[in-house]
Amino acid sequence: MMRTKASVALAAMLLGVAALPGRADDQPVAVQIVDAMNQVFGSHPGFRANHAKGVVVEGSFTASANAASLSRAVLFDGSAIPVTVRFSDATGLPEIPDGAAEANPHGMAIKFHLPDASETDMVLNALKFFPVATAAEFRDLFLAVAASPPDAPKPTPIEQFVASHPAVPAALATVATPESFATDNYFGVNAFVLINQAGDRQAVRYQVIPDQIAHLDAAAAAKRAPDFLMSELPARLQAGPVTFHLRAQLAAEGDPTGDATKAWPAEREVVELGVITLDQAVADSATAERSLLFLPGQVTDGIEPSDDPLIELRDAAYAESFARRGS
Numbered sequence: 001m002m003r004t005k006a007s008v009a010l011a012a013m014l015l016g017v018a019a020l021p022g023r024a025d026d027q028p029v030a031v032q033i034v035d036a037m038n039q040v041f042g043s044h045p046g047f048r049a050n051h052a053k054g055v056v057v058e059g060s061f062t063a064s065a066n067a068a069s070l071s072r073a074v075l076f077d078g079s080a081i082p083v084t085v086r087f088s089d090a091t092g093l094p095e096i097p098d099g100a101a102e103a104n105p106h107g108m109a110i111k112f113h114l115p116d117a118s119e120t121d122m123v124l125n126a127l128k129f130f131p132v133a134t135a136a137e138f139r140d141l142f143l144a145v146a147a148s149p150p151d152a153p154k155p156t157p158i159e160q161f162v163a164s165h166p167a168v169p170a171a172l173a174t175v176a177t178p179e180s181f182a183t184d185n186y187f188g189v190n191a192f193v194l195i196n197q198a199g200d201r202q203a204v205r206y207q208v209i210p211d212q213i214a215h216l217d218a219a220a221a222a223k224r225a226p227d228f229l230m231s232e233l234p235a236r237l238q239a240g241p242v243t244f245h246l247r248a249q250l251a252a253e254g255d256p257t258g259d260a261t262k263a264w265p266a267e268r269e270v271v272e273l274g275v276i277t278l279d280q281a282v283a284d285s286a287t288a289e290r291s292l293l294f295l296p297g298q299v300t301d302g303i304e305p306s307d308d309p310l311i312e313l314r315d316a317a318y319a320e321s322f323a324r325r326g327s
């Protein structure tokens, strides 16, 4: 039952109606994926291939005392680090209503501006784990959706894909429309390695948790104004700051770091790394977001990508999307 509902949601999420032309197998897989996104969602000049609709805000991050014992990264030294944060709706549709089921999972991309003028990024979304583990699977997911128009004979390619990839419906079942971007929780999904002054290495997955989590049911979400999330956050910030807790779930020996479909056991220790305080919207978000590029693998000394193959793929796909959207 859950599977059927989830596969409908997935098809809707990826708008599986357009037919894809034959895929260019000689292109890097990241390019094939951005091609597939453009073809499924349409090409919208100036906008991201995925998470096209968003809002940009600013604030700072201050690490808690124990963060430095896990990582020597300068952002964990306890001083206030300025951040630029972009919240977003899923899909490559710049006009998607914020309350649409397809706008899940909502995203949160964080850019930490370090004292030496370099940047370190975290790109999270509301999924507690990812539907697929590899680049090829992600491409094949899009291709299956594209090959499954409403009149496709059953079982359709997307039904077959979902049946053979149980992480797809399971992952989609972990998200819902939030009351506000300030009341959703966001997960890094991919593992990173924190390295401290002594050279000790600890694999982690990031979590960004609000003071209060609040979601809407699908019927209530569908009744909200099309831009309710985008306009609510700047209004909320005028009344006062919004805070989130940046946390790290610590891997234990044997936990898989290279497969984003596999959540680590819930009892794994979660350490508070610090508090993100957002205090203002940027004056012209639509202009600001065009020149912003968040890269999951852009990390400073003291943080390293794990062996998760999605990190490198994401870097390549985001750069490809950035090149197409211009700035």
Ligand code: HEM
Residues within 6 Å of the ligand: 033, 034, 047, 048, 049, 050, 051, 054, 086, 087, 088, 106, 107, 108, 109, 123, 124, 125, 130, 134, 135, 138, 187, 188, 189, 190, 292, 293, 294, 310, 313, 314, 317, 318, 319, 321, 322, 325
């Ligand atoms: C196979 C894996 C993935 C691929 C190929 C992919 C692809 C993309 C692309 C092409 C963009 C547009 C980038 C731009 O123009 O700047 C994007 C944006 C985004 N993705 Fe992914 N993505 C993947 C996995 C993930 C995961 C695991 C997360 C979170 C856990 C995530 C969260 C986001 C967010 C939040 C944005 C918007 C970033 C912004 O605000 O600039 N994606 N993705």
